[in-house]
Amino acid sequence: MRLRSNALIDLSPLRQSRSFRLLWTGQLVSLTGTQLRLVAIPYQVYLITGSSLDVGLIGLFQAIPLISLALFGGVIADRVDRRRLLIVTQIGLATCSAGLAIGTQLGFANVAYLYAFTALGAAFSALDGPARGALTPSLVQREQLPAAMAGVVILTFGVAGAYWIDVASFLVALVAVTQLVAPPREVRVHPPVGRALVEGLAHFRASRILFGTMLLDFLATFFGSPRALFPFYADRVFAVGPEGLGLLFAAPGIGSLIAALTSGWTKRIQRQGVAVLLAVAAWGLAIAAFGLMNDGLFIPALVFVAVAQGADTISAIFRSTILLTVVPDHLRGRLVAISSMFFLGGPYLGQVESGVVADVISPMFSVVSGGVATLLSVVGIALWAPEVLSYGTPAPERSVERGPSRGA
Numbered sequence: 001m002r003l004r005s006n007a008l009i010d011l012s013p014l015r016q017s018r019s020f021r022l023l024w025t026g027q028l029v030s031l032t033g034t035q036l037r038l039v040a041i042p043y044q045v046y047l048i049t050g051s052s053l054d055v056g057l058i059g060l061f062q063a064i065p066l067i068s069l070a071l072f073g074g075v076i077a078d079r080v081d082r083r084r085l086l087i088v089t090q091i092g093l094a095t096c097s098a099g100l101a102i103g104t105q106l107g108f109a110n111v112a113y114l115y116a117f118t119a120l121g122a123a124f125s126a127l128d129g130p131a132r133g134a135l136t137p138s139l140v141q142r143e144q145l146p147a148a149m150a151g152v153v154i155l156t157f158g159v160a161g162a163y164w165i166d167v168a169s170f171l172v173a174l175v176a177v178t179q180l181v182a183p184p185r186e187v188r189v190h191p192p193v194g195r196a197l198v199e200g201l202a203h204f205r206a207s208r209i210l211f212g213t214m215l216l217d218f219l220a221t222f223f224g225s226p227r228a229l230f231p232f233y234a235d236r237v238f239a240v241g242p243e244g245l246g247l248l249f250a251a252p253g254i255g256s257l258i259a260a261l262t263s264g265w266t267k268r269i270q271r272q273g274v275a276v277l278l279a280v281a282a283w284g285l286a287i288a289a290f291g292l293m294n295d296g297l298f299i300p301a302l303v304f305v306a307v308a309q310g311a312d313t314i315s316a317i318f319r320s321t322i323l324l325t326v327v328p329d330h331l332r333g334r335l336v337a338i339s340s341m342f343f344l345g346g347p348y349l350g351q352v353e354s355g356v357v358a359d360v361i362s363p364m365f366s367v368v369s370g371g372v373a374t375l376l377s378v379v380g381i382a383l384w385a386p387e388v389l390s391y392g393t394p395a396p397e398r399s400v401e402r403g404p405s406r407g408a
Contacts, residue, residue, distance in 0.1 A: 036163070036165050037097055039245065040159045040163060042058060042231055043245060044114060045058060045111055048111055051355075052228060052231070052232045052359060052363055053358065054111060055228045055229075055232075058351060059349060060348070060352045061119040062119070062344075063122075063345050065120075066340065066344045066348065067341050070338070070340045070341045071341070092121075096120050097164075097167045101164045101167060126340070203334075208385050208387040208388075209322060210322065210323065210335070212273075212388040213276050214339055215342065217342055217346060218343070218346035219346070219381070220378075222345075222347070223353065223371075224371055224374040225287075225351065226354060227354075228351035228352075228355045229354055229366060230245060231245060232358070232363050233301070233363070238293075238297075251303075252305055255305070256313040258306070259309075259310035260313055266314065272322055273318075273322075273390065274388075276318050276322075280315050280377075281375055284371045285371065286308035287308050288367070289304045289371070290308065290367060290371075291365075291370070323336075323339060353370075357369065
């Protein structure tokens with residue numbers, strides 16, 4: 001859902017390089033296509049079942065492979081040619097989207113079929129994320145590029161058409177990755193897989209600032225992510241149809257984009273941990289406000305969702321800076337993988353949580369209570385990990401000097 005950027009480390013030399021442009025051009029194209037799939041699958045499940053719980057279970061089939069394979073993906077990313085690994089993952093993700101397109105077009109894509117391909121795609125993503133995150137000094141997080149076109153695409157070309165467009169986007173990304181020339185890496189003797197996993201976990205456990213910020217991200221998105229309820233809100237609350245559903249999925253991306261483009265001020269913030277806490281609190285408040293919206297308040301609802309994601313993007317900027325500052329290159333793949341277990345596991349498992357609460361009580365209660373639980377999580381993390389409150393980064397000049405040495 002989010003794009004991790006780094007406001008404190010000077011990345012301009014990397015951004016000027018052909019390899020960096022190719023990597024991110026491919027990523028942005030594939031993410032744009034993926035938005036169609038991320039809208040089409042819950043929309044298709046909701047059309048088949050009419051159940052927010054069934055939509056929420058999509059998150060479970062994403063979370064299980066992502067969490068279980070993330071650590072091994074990090075170990076692999078630290079051992080093999082990351083460019084070749086990205087080629088494999090792009091082919092795998094394109095194949096998954098093709099399977100969804102064929103099953104939908106031929107009429108045999110039932111809920112179990114959609115769940116199965118969701119899980120398979122998540123497994124490839126568990127390998128893709130650490131490789132991409134370790135290959136560049138900035139981290140890819142769940143980004144929602146504008147997806148308003150998803151509703152129009154579904155209306156014009158159908159759900160199968162949306163999946164085929166996603167396939168095409170991965171093919172474009174694959175071409176970009178094959179042209180990538182990765183920078184040379186330090187030659188290291190790699191320990192056995194088990195020892196490598198333990199080494200990464202030990203570094204993570206020893207860093208309370210990493211653990212605290214990642215746990216906060218997990219709790220915020222576990223309790224406060226309303227994504228699984230967007231089809232319900234579009235259909236039953238706002239009555240805006242698939243076009244409106246596309247706008248609901250697009251609003252977070254718009255908020256994230258605005259926050260990223262105006263994030264220059266973040267380089268003046270030295271109390272990074274406090275900034276994370278405040279940004280997550282803003283996310284929780286905006287999510288709770290969205291949950292209170294009803295018929296006739298669709299535009300304010302979009303604004304609240306955009307504000308929530310904008311706050312979350314600011315939080316991600318600071319968290320990625322913290323991670324880059326404290327993690328050495330030879331551990332980056334594993335620490336990115338551990339981080340992905342939190343920032344991907346949170347929203348995906350959160351879809352299940354929100355669907356269950358919506359089914360047992362009500363969708364509105366699910367969203368509002370999730371926002372409130374996020375605020376309580378901020379207080380809890382601040383009390384449990386005072387290192388988050390006290391953490392501060394070096395001055396920008398020192399970060400600029402140190403930045404290039406951390407590139408993979």
